[in-house]
Amino acid sequence: MPLYVYEAKDPEKGCEKCRNGFEIPQSLSEDKLTHCPYCRADVFRVICAPGLTHSRTDLHYRAKRAGFHTLKRVEKGEYEKIY
Numbered sequence: 001m002p003l004y005v006y007e008a009k010d011p012e013k014g015c016e017k018c019r020n021g022f023e024i025p026q027s028l029s030e031d032k033l034t035h036c037p038y039c040r041a042d043v044f045r046v047i048c049a050p051g052l053t054h055s056r057t058d059l060h061y062r063a064k065r066a067g068f069h070t071l072k073r074v075e076k077g078e079y080e081k082i083y
């Protein structure tokens with residue numbers, strides 16, 4: 001099953017899981033999550049470029065530390081992170 005990454009739309013309202021993003025296995029036929037399964041905060045799906053998944057955490061962490069990441073709107077409720 002593919003792993004999907006979700007992150008809180010508003011980190012202020014998220015729990016410790018979704019504030020920094022969490023991974024969840026979902027089949028392709030499953031609907032994407034709109035709420036965090038832990039705290040019910042609004043979440044969006046982060047699309048990871050194939051092959052970069054293993055280094056995502058590090059990249060993610062560094063981008064956040066640097067304070068710049070841009071979200072490109074892909075479709076309703078779905079965003080792609082541009083570093």
Ligand SMILES: [Zn+2]
Nearest residue numbers: 015018036039
């Ligand atoms: Zn949460």
